Amino acid sequence: MMSNILRIDASARTSGSTTRQLTDQLVARLVEQGYGAAVTTRDLALTPPALLTESWVGANFTDEAERNDEQKAALASSDELIAELEAADTIVIGVPVYNFAIPAALKAWVDLIARARRTFRYTEAGPEGLLKGKKAWLVVASGGVPVGSDHDFATGYLRHVLGFVGITDVTIIAADQQMMDGGAIARATSAIEALQQAA
Helix, strand or coil, rough: CCCEEEECCCCCCCCHHHHHHHHHHHHHHHCCCCCCEEEEEECCCCCCCCCCCHHHHHHHCCCCCCCHHHHHHHHHHHHHHHHHHCCCCCEEEEECCEEEEEHHHHHHHHHHCEEEECCEEEECCCCECCCCCCEEEEECCCCCCCCEEEEEEEEHHHHHHHHHHHCCCCEEEEECCCCCCCCHHHHHHHHCCCCCCCC
């Protein structure tokens, strides 16, 4: 059975990026272990997602059957990003921690993929995520912020957002506090190399 990996890069740096280096390694390891045969890459630094606008919000809240061409065009990028998620079995997101949180381009991506009636819906029991049965990996790098600490506003946010759209199986691989910890990248690399296909 063919399975698909969606790789999302968010580092502003295309060279010398810890998250890109580790994400390269993780995707290669996942393919090797049988998690994915086809890999789609979305580079948010090279093609930054558009920010939400009034026309986008208006189009999103218009019933699909009633949208005009202009409204359909406003949502086209969002539709494309959601289609990539829907087609993926495994999602790997490179997450550099910028100023205690995620990069602006990654937040813009979140805003475009978190859409009522497409990736989540409201029910009498509360919100329900619609992107179920997927696995996500967050490859996190920071200079000084300890992942999981009170100053880490990146990983908790992404766990919550992914869970909100139905992706609740989330694993974090961290190379954090690199400015103080010379072994951070090596430990993250070892964690990736130790991955074994689930029985």
